[in-house]
Amino acid sequence: MDDLKQIIRDIPDFPKKGIIFKDITTLLADAKSFHRMVDLLAHRYLGEKIDQIVGIEARGFILGAALAYKLGTGITLVRKPGKLPYKTSSISYELEYGHDSLEIHEDAFQPGDRVIVADDLLATGGTMAAVVKLVERNGAVLHECAFMAELEFLNGRSKLPDGKVYSLLKF
Helix, strand or coil, X not given: CHHHHHHCEEEECCCCCCCEEEECHHHHHCHXXXXXXXXXXXHCCCCCCCCEEEEECCHHHHHHHHHHHHHCCEEEEEECCCCCCCCXXXXXXXXXXXXXXXEEECCCCCCCCEEEEEEEEXXXXXXXXXXXXXXXXXXXXXXXXXXXXECHHHCHHHHCXXXXXXXXXXX
């Protein structure tokens, strides 16, 4: 895994001073590394009954679509308000620097659908915790939250259901 971690570049002081941003675009642009990362994540779920992958705007769409393709499932999108064309269910939540809201189509799931919620990076966990609530409120069953990478020092995992978090790379 170290080879994949080394491809992700650090951008100091982005988006503000004191933060070291993990730029995954370098891994996504490297065909061999991207393919390997998707295969490693998908392998975890082979043989599991998964009905949908849920991708969180925007980088979660990349990971979610690739996982859905590899696992032969559909993908459901969670977006910012006003971006989905049909009736939606929404959730508002607190961030470390303000508030945000997300929406999902209200008919995204059949009752009891087993889902993986995918995103690129687990940081503080606030967004993923809100999405888990939104997914469960809309009748799906969380199988797991899947991340390409996790910033362990931020302890975002503590906001998510025990035993339902998997991160391929840890920083």
